[in-house]
Amino acid sequence: NAGVMQNPRHLVRRRGQEARLRCSPMKGHSHVYWYRQLPEEGLKFMVYLQKENIIDESGMPKERFSAEFPKEGPSILRIQQVVRGDSAAYFCASSPANNNSPLHFGNGTRLTVT
Amino acid sequence: ILNVEQSPQSLHVQEGDSTNFTCSFPSSNFYALHWYRWETAKSPEALFVMTLNGDEKKKGRISATLNTKEGYSYLYIKGSQPEDSATYLCAFSRSYIPTFGRGTSLIVHP
Numbered sequence: 001n002a003g004v005m006q007n008p009r010h011l012v013r014r015r016g017q018e019a020r021l022r023c024s025p026m027k028g029h030s031h032v033y034w035y036r037q038l039p040e041e042g043l044k045f046m047v048y049l050q051k052e053n054i055i056d057e058s059g060m061p062k063e064r065f066s067a068e069f070p071k072e073g074p075s076i077l078r079i080q081q082v083v084r085g086d087s088a089a090y091f092c093a094s095s096p097a098n099n100n101s102p103l104h105f106g107n108g109t110r111l112t113v114t
Numbered sequence: 115i116l117n118v119e120q121s122p123q124s125l126h127v128q129e130g131d132s133t134n135f136t137c138s139f140p141s142s143n144f145y146a147l148h149w150y151r152w153e154t155a156k157s158p159e160a161l162f163v164m165t166l167n168g169d170e171k172k173k174g175r176i177s178a179t180l181n182t183k184e185g186y187s188y189l190y191i192k193g194s195q196p197e198d199s200a201t202y203l204c205a206f207s208r209s210y211i212p213t214f215g216r217g218t219s220l221i222v223h224p
Contacts (some may be wrong), residue, residue: 004157033211042216043158043203048203091157100146102160103212105207 002027007076008048013113019079019086021109025094032075034060034067034104037089046090049075070103082113116140118206122213127194128223134190135218137204141185148205148212149178149189158203161189194222 005024013019026031030051035043045059049069060067066084067073079086089110093103119138127133139147147167150158162171168181175192191198201219205212 029212035214043214045211045213048211093158100163100165100207102148102163103150103158104160105150105157107157 004029004092004104004106006090006092006109008069009107011109011111013082013111015083015113019082019111019113020055021077021079021090021092021111022074023077023092023094023106024074025051026096026104027098029104030095030099031095033093033095034075034077035091035093037091037108041089043091046077047052049074053083079111082111087111116206116208118204118213118215120202120218122218123216124219124221126221126223129194129196131158131194131222132192133220134188135220136200137187137206137215138191139185139204139206140208141183143208144182144185145207145209146212147182147187148179148203148207149153149187150205152201152203152217155202156166157159160189167173173177177212189218191220196222197224198222 013025032036047060047067048056064077064080089108091106091108095101149161154157162178165178169180177190180187201217201224203217205214
């Protein structure tokens with residue numbers, strides 16, 4: 001069984017460009033979480049999605065950030081007009097349900113904004 | 115903002131030592147407590163999900179206990195091995211969103 005797949009592993013963007021991070025959950029998992037790890041910080045919740053629905057985006061900045069999980073295809077975290085402060089590791093996790101199932105994490109995307 | 119505290123921040127032990135660390139969380143509206151192991155250059159891997167006060171879970175040499183009334187969980191490693199070196203994360207949830215602590219970094223010296 002393939003695990004949670006994130007790509008790219010590393011992404012370099014110049015200030016003002018757009019960053020698109022992709023996450024394919026484990027087979028059979030319909031719940032996706034995005035977390036961000038800033039340097040010297042822990043994992044911070046950003047957004048929780050189910051297929052075609054954003055359930056909770058309370059951890060996501062209101063501007064420039066958006067997320068989707070379409071019926072077909074991976075979940076996408078989009079950051080528009082990136083700034084240096086967006087440089088971080090972004091982790092996606094999936095679970096089969098929201099009933100206290102453990103999260104299965106991808107290897108993360110490390111975004112560097114120059 | 116949910117406060118999930120882990121201590122110690124880092125720990126160095128010798129191979130064969132037994133060790134434990136703590137996760138503190140709010141004692142109200144408890145839903146679940148997760149433990150994960152995060153090895154360098156890998157992704158976090160689930161160890162336990164605990165939901166009931168007094169719960170004890172075990173996986174090989176690693177075990178965990180849960181006290182929801184006072185808001186803490188302990189993770190124990192018996193007879194530490196170098197391959198146990200990793201960051202151990204706990205995550206507390208009141209609903210469906212786990213909130214993570216900063217982790218305890220464990221280094222086991224051969």
